[in-house]
Amino acid sequence: MNIINKRYYNLEQFSKNFKDAKPYPHIVLDNFLIDSFFKNLNLENYKLSQNTGRSFNTNLEKNKWTSKNEILSKNLKLIIDELNKKDFLENLYKLTGITDLFSTTEGNTSLANYHEMYESGFLGTHVDHSSEPITGLPHVLNIILYLSKDWKSLWGGSTILADKNGxxxxxxxxxxxxxxxxxxxxxxxxxxxxxxxxxxIKRSTIYVDYYSKNKDPYNHFNLLFKKVWFKHPTTFILPNLKDYFQIKNQSYLKKMIKHKVKAFFS
Ligand SMILES: [Fe+2]
Structure with missing residues (x-):
């Protein structure tokens, strides 16, 4: 059974919108999964029923839980498998023009495919890990799928796309x-x-990331920043410059400086 809305079988039609979008290429696809599948999706309460996964409660990642090493339900796995299939990767190539795309076998082990966030939760601006965990090849694409069926936009929990400095x-x-x-x-x-x-209710999302064997994957895009790829860890931007001078934030300061230096010399 194909669970993706057939409107999205060929993403080439959205390629121009994707490439032209600002502050960096992206596309929003509504009714992504077929209705009958989405309506019957049951989001078990992973956080309360099991003690694996990973919880976050810091200044930058509040009231958040991810499914790292968690055993996911059949339907969540079905969605993740679909997004990792060769057919979908070919579709992503048509959308983005990025060659040699692949998905990682590390999904939901060293990375996490299912995320939950609760009241007063938020996630500060950041860039993800730059590289596939096994091969070190460039991380080039993300898909986030919003799952909570009865979510109201006025509750918050919107995805932020920020400028090149975050x-x-x-x-x-x-x-x-x-x-x-x-x-x-x-x-x-x-x-x-x-x-x-x-x-x-909780804010539930699926997240799948994609990589490319091409180490110069951004060359064909018009971007508002340097079209370079370099290695970096997940790097957060603290809301206020003065926050970097607090001892508890030293690791964020180091990562931010390394990122700036690499960005300058790349
Ligand atoms: Fe992220």
Whole structure:
């Protein structure tokens, strides 16, 4: 059974929109999964029922839980498998023009494919890990699929797309159930999640990342920043410059400086 809406069998039709989007290439696809499948999706309460996964509660990642090493439900696995299939990778190539795309076998082990966030949760702006965990090859694309069926946009939890320094919000993508967001991942694709002000339900998403064997994967795009790829860890931007001088934030300061230096010399 193909669970993706057939409107999205060929993403080539969205290629221009994807490439022209600012602050960096992205596309929003509503009603991404077929209705019958999405309506019957049951989001078990992983966090309360099991003690694996990983919880976050810091200044930059609040009230968040990810499914790292968690055993996921059949339906969540079905979605993740679909997004990792060769057919979907070919479709992503048509959308992006990025050659030699591949998905990682490390999904949900050293990475996490399913994320939850709760009331007052948020995620500061950051760029993800730059490289595939086994091969070290470039991380070039992300897909996020909004799962919570009864979510209201006014609760918050929108996806932030920020400028090349991660300081200014350039675009907010509202959390609409069954909406997929695909965006180009580069060393300057800063993104995050706005604060969840009040919500009776959890904000659930699926996240799958993609890589390329091409070490110069951004050359064919018109970007507002350098078209370079370099190695970096997940790098957060603290909201205020003075935050970098607090002892507890030393690791963020080091990562931010390394990122700036590499960006300058790349
Ligand atoms: Fe991220």
């Amino acid at each position: 300081r200014k919000i350039e675009k907010l993508i509202d959390f609409v159930p069954n909406r997929a967001v695909i965006f180009l991942h580069t060393p300057f694709s800063f993104h995050g999640v706005t604060e969840i002000k009040k919500s009776p």
